[in-house]
Amino acid sequence: MIEMQDLSFGYRGGGALLSNMTLSLPAGSFHFLTGPSGSGKTTFLRLCYADLLPSAGRLTAFGHDVSGLSRDGIAMLRRKIGVLHQDAQFLDHLPVAENIALPLTVAGQPVDMQALKDLLGWVSMSGHARAVPPALSGGERQRAALARAVIMSPDMVMADEPTGNLDWDMSMRLLQLLVELNRSGKTIMVATHDMDLIRAARQMDVQARVLRISGQRVQLAGADL
Amino acid sequence: MKTDLRQVDWRSLWRGLIGRDSGGTSRIVPPTGFTAQLTLLTAGAMAFLAVFALALSFATGRLADRWSQSLAQTLTIRVSAPSDEIEAQTGTVMAILKQTPGIAEARMMPVDEVEQLLTPWFGPDVPVEALPIPRLIEVTESGDDFDAEGLSLRLAAEAPGAVLDDHTRWRQPLVSAANRLRMLGIVSLALIAAAGAAMMMLAAQSSLAANGQVIRVLRLIGARDVTIAQAFVRRFTRRAAAGALGGTLLGMLGIALLPGMDQAGGFLTGLSFQGWGWLWPLLIPIVAACVGFFATRWAALRMLRAVP
Numbered sequence: 303m304i305e306m307q308d309l310s311f312g313y314r315g316g317g318a319l320l321s322n323m324t325l326s327l328p329a330g331s332f333h334f335l336t337g338p339s340g341s342g343k344t345t346f347l348r349l350c351y352a353d354l355l356p357s358a359g360r361l362t363a364f365g366h367d368v369s370g371l372s373r374d375g376i377a378m379l380r381r382k383i384g385v386l387h388q389d390a391q392f393l394d395h396l397p398v399a400e401n402i403a404l405p406l407t408v409a410g411q412p413v414d415m416q417a418l419k420d421l422l423g424w425v426s427m428s429g430h431a432r433a434v435p436p437a438l439s440g441g442e443r444q445r446a447a448l449a450r451a452v453i454m455s456p457d458m459v460m461a462d463e464p465t466g467n468l469d470w471d472m473s474m475r476l477l478q479l480l481v482e483l484n485r486s487g488k489t490i491m492v493a494t495h496d497m498d499l500i501r502a503a504r505q506m507d508v509q510a511r512v513l514r515i516s517g518q519r520v521q522l523a524g525a526d527l
Numbered sequence: 528m529k530t531d532l533r534q535v536d537w538r539s540l541w542r543g544l545i546g547r548d549s550g551g552t553s554r555i556v557p558p559t560g561f562t563a564q565l566t567l568l569t570a571g572a573m574a575f576l577a578v579f580a581l582a583l584s585f586a587t588g589r590l591a592d593r594w595s596q597s598l599a600q601t602l603t604i605r606v607s608a609p610s611d612e613i614e615a616q617t618g619t620v621m622a623i624l625k626q627t628p629g630i631a632e633a634r635m636m637p638v639d640e641v642e643q644l645l646t647p648w649f650g651p652d653v654p655v656e657a658l659p660i661p662r663l664i665e666v667t668e669s670g671d672d673f674d675a676e677g678l679s680l681r682l683a684a685e686a687p688g689a690v691l692d693d694h695t696r697w698r699q700p701l702v703s704a705a706n707r708l709r710m711l712g713i714v715s716l717a718l719i720a721a722a723g724a725a726m727m728m729l730a731a732q733s734s735l736a737a738n739g740q741v742i743r744v745l746r747l748i749g750a751r752d753v754t755i756a757q758a759f760v761r762r763f764t765r766r767a768a769a770g771a772l773g774g775t776l777l778g779m780l781g782i783a784l785l786p787g788m789d790q791a792g793g794f795l796t797g798l799s800f801q802g803w804g805w806l807w808p809l810l811i812p813i814v815a816a817c818v819g820f821f822a823t824r825w826a827a828l829r830m831l832r833a834v835p
Contacts, residue, residue, distance in 0.1 A: 353747075373832070374751050381749035391744050395557040407555070408750035450748065 303329045303458060303489055304350055309359035311342075311349060319345055321518040322359070327491065329457065332484045332508055334500050335493040336523065337515035343493040346515065347460050350491070351383045352376045364457070381409060384451025386461035390443045392435035398422075398446050399431040405454045418453070425449045425479060441472035448479055458489040465499055473499060481508045553761045555745065556738065563766060566730050570770025570815055571777070573723040577716055578778025578808045579798075584712030585807070586798045591705035594698065601694065602675065606662040608688030616686040617662045623681055624666060629673025636663040723767075724818045728826035731763055735830050742831070756827035760820060767819025771812040779808050 304327040312318040319342045327333060327350075335343050348354040349361060352368045361368045363379055371379060392401045402421065403413045422428045425445035430438060438446060444464055451459055461480065465473035477499060484490045485508075494500070503510050514523035604624075608616045617635065624633040641663050642655045649655055675693045682689040735742065745755050782799055800807065 351747075374753075377746070377749045377751040379749075380747065385747055391740055391747075393555060393557070393741055393744060396554065400554070404555070404744075405748040408745060408748060408754050410754075454749070 303327050303331075303364060305360075305362040306349075307360040307362075309349070309356045309361055311345060311354065311357045318357070318518055320349075320515070320520075323520050325513075325520055327458075327489060329489055330484070330487055332481075332490045332503075332510040333492070334503070334510055334512045335491060335515065335520075336495060336497070336500070336512060339495065341515040342518070343495075343515060344462050346520070347385075347462050347491065347493055350460060351385055352379055381405065381454050382457050384448075384454070384456040384459040386444070386447050386451050386459065386464050388463040388466040390447035392443070392446070392450075394435050397432045397434060398427060398438065401435060402427075402446060402449045402453055404450060409454065411454075421449045421453060426475075440467040441469070441475070444468060444472070444476055445479070448476065452483060452488075456488070458491070459483055461490075461492045463494055464492065465494065465496060470498075474502060477502060478506065481506045484508060553758050555741065555755075556734070556758045556762055557741065559734065559737070562730060562734055562737075563762075566727070566763065566766040567770035567773070569726050569730075570723065570767045570819070571774030573719050573726075574771035574774030574811050574815055575778040575781075577719045577811050578775055578782060580712050580715035580719060581808055581811070582782050582798050582800060584709050584716070585800060585804055587705045587708035587712060589801075591702050591709065594705060595702045600668045602666045602668070603692045603694070604664040604666060604682070604689055605692065606664070606686065606689045607659075610659065612688065613662060616688045617664070619686045620664060620682060620689045623678070623685060624664070627673075627678055627681075629668055629670050630666055631669035632665075632667040634665045634667075636665055720814065720818055723815060724822040727763055727767060727819045727822040731759055731823040731826045732830055734759060734763075735827060742834075752828060752831040755831060756824055759827050760823045763823040764816050764820040768812050768816035771815030775808050775811045779805070 304325075306323050306325045309320065309323045309325075310318055311320045335346060337343050345354060349356060349368075350363065352363065352371060355369050364382055366375065366379065368376070368379065392398075393404065396404070399418060399422065400407075403418055406413050419428070419431075422431055425448055427442065427445055427449065430442060430446070435443065435446070444467075448459075448461075448464075459480065464476055464480075468476065473496075480490050480492065481503070492499075500510075500512060512523040513520050515521075604620055606613060606617050606620055621633060621635065624630055638656075638660065641660055644663075645655050645658075645660065649658075675691065679691040682691055742755060779800075785798060
């Protein structure tokens, strides 16, 4: 699904942040990505959904070399990858339900209202459908962002520190939703520095692997969960 | 730019103006009250000016045609000679005119009529009748076979005191001035369209810059540049059309309320549309919508592509 071959990346004016990474993320897998702050976790995810392009090497997503994709091609790639950020951003002038349906709107696809209601129920946001994003708490924003990330039924969901602003109970609720998605066949990648979250995943009986970014490279961190 | 034109979905222009936004795409752009009012006002002001520029073009066009037509078919022969020769030379001229092809009518103006023409120049106190007044013969052409140059040469040979004036000397500058005024009106229309396009581009860029978060969110969820641009384009196209329609109607009302054309001030009071000509200004909102559409689209796509 995602393959990296000798991939390196460095921001303009800075040194290499990631070097010679070779990695494969198979379909249906669940990965945690860990590492200290500034190690390049967010950069790794941005490379995967083509928000950044490799400085060297090759990154293939869904069979396409991302460096050769047109701008429209990159947009199409992002429709296959749902992305969840720590600071989930929305269009603040639109109600939550419209924000969640936004990927369908911009793709020109009709919104199935029943499916939207079901999705709101799945993330426990049925009561907030008409609220505007600024009125939501941190946990509600993350769950709404997760609903938006999956409404197009993407093949992969990437979450960047999704529980960074959440209390433990809400973090567990969100992790549970990600595990449910993985069980339904989605590929999941969660970047986090919260080891408790990774340990909690053990209790949920999920086949997850832990990747650690260290010294500009990605390493498999110990045994599978 | 070529790519932009290839990507233009002409139906989207029509849908953007008339059709319902069934997908709600245009709602992705936050409503911006002040910018919206400013765009409407700008489009309205430009359309208002365009109506007057259009009226000026039409009025000067009519003026040029009128001057050209009314003077092109007439000429004057002035006979100045000593008093003992003037009657003979006038008779010779009239005889020549009768033999000259292409002349419909030759009328010698009575002396009192000539004196009336001269009175304004000399004032009421000068006894015009005491002056050696030339004879004036008014000639009306009948067709294309009239040869002014040949007539002039023949008059010089047979009636040396006769001078042919075919009005070209002062008619041409007047017609030329009217034509230049018409061109000025057309150039003004082009400048108004260009200024309107520039303002729409600036407004669109400002709107895009102010909506950075919206664009980031849309890109993250897989929106194509053209989809993002279209949301802005749709809004600006509608604003341009609505503002221009208001400005056009006000401009037409202003033109309609101008005093009617009369003999005392034929040019200035003739700044109006006539008959079916009143339909021409109604094209202004359509042109404004097209200008808004292409200017906003170009500016939006250019700006979006500049951002990685």
